[in-house]
Amino acid sequence: MKTKAKTLILASALVPTLAFAWPWSTDMMNQPNIKPQEGTPALFPKRSIPVMGNPTKIKNREESENLKNPYEATEASLKKGKKLFKIICGACHGLTGLADSPVSPKIGAINLTEEYVQDMLTEGWIYGTITFGGAIMPAYGVPGPQGGSNDLSPEERWHVVNYVKNQLAKDAAAAPVAGAN
Numbered sequence: 001m002k003t004k005a006k007t008l009i010l011a012s013a014l015v016p017t018l019a020f021a022w023p024w025s026t027d028m029m030n031q032p033n034i035k036p037q038e039g040t041p042a043l044f045p046k047r048s049i050p051v052m053g054n055p056t057k058i059k060n061r062e063e064s065e066n067l068k069n070p071y072e073a074t075e076a077s078l079k080k081g082k083k084l085f086k087i088i089c090g091a092c093h094g095l096t097g098l099a100d101s102p103v104s105p106k107i108g109a110i111n112l113t114e115e116y117v118q119d120m121l122t123e124g125w126i127y128g129t130i131t132f133g134g135a136i137m138p139a140y141g142v143p144g145p146q147g148g149s150n151d152l153s154p155e156e157r158w159h160v161v162n163y164v165k166n167q168l169a170k171d172a173a174a175a176p177v178a179g180a181n
């Protein structure tokens, strides 16, 4: 008798978990939603999928040295360049290029407002540096040894070059506190 009662309790404890799925236990699953593989897939936003870089005709920085910048340093170009500079270059070189970001000394990112970059490097060389990267700097136009990306299209790279050469040093000089703007 005792064993029978025990078996009954045990059986009744197990039964619901094995046999029942209450109707409301699937409510969440069956709410109106889009199921996997259902309908036409939404198009991915532009440039959200990595591809093998933008087609870049030149092969390396040496070949880029004497390239002419096809985009004039207009107000619109400088504005685009500045925005991209702050997003991409600022992390290492500082928001105004003064090499004053917390990362700058660790990685050895140079001050871009000094004579070396402003007067000695050609626009083409800077374009090439952005495209192919440097000894440490990553590439932004081709997949590179340091894990390059195609984050910047050729046009965007030239806008950044325009900004670096024409307005970066002025912005840096006008900044009340280094890197504050």
Ligand code: HEC
Binding pocket: 085, 088, 089, 090, 091, 092, 093, 107, 108, 109, 110, 112, 117, 121, 126, 129, 130, 133, 134, 135, 136, 137, 138, 140, 160, 164
């Ligand atoms: C991940 C950090 C990092 C980022 C981001 C970065 N740089 Fe650099 N950059 C460096 C370092 C480090 C150096 C110096 C060593 C070298 O040449 O790689 C350098 C050097 C340079 C040089 C000098 C090249 C030469 O021939 O001496 C230029 C010009 C330059 N960067 C421009 C830029 C511009 C413009 C951007 C944004 C598109 C940028 N950098 C983004 C780290 C970075």
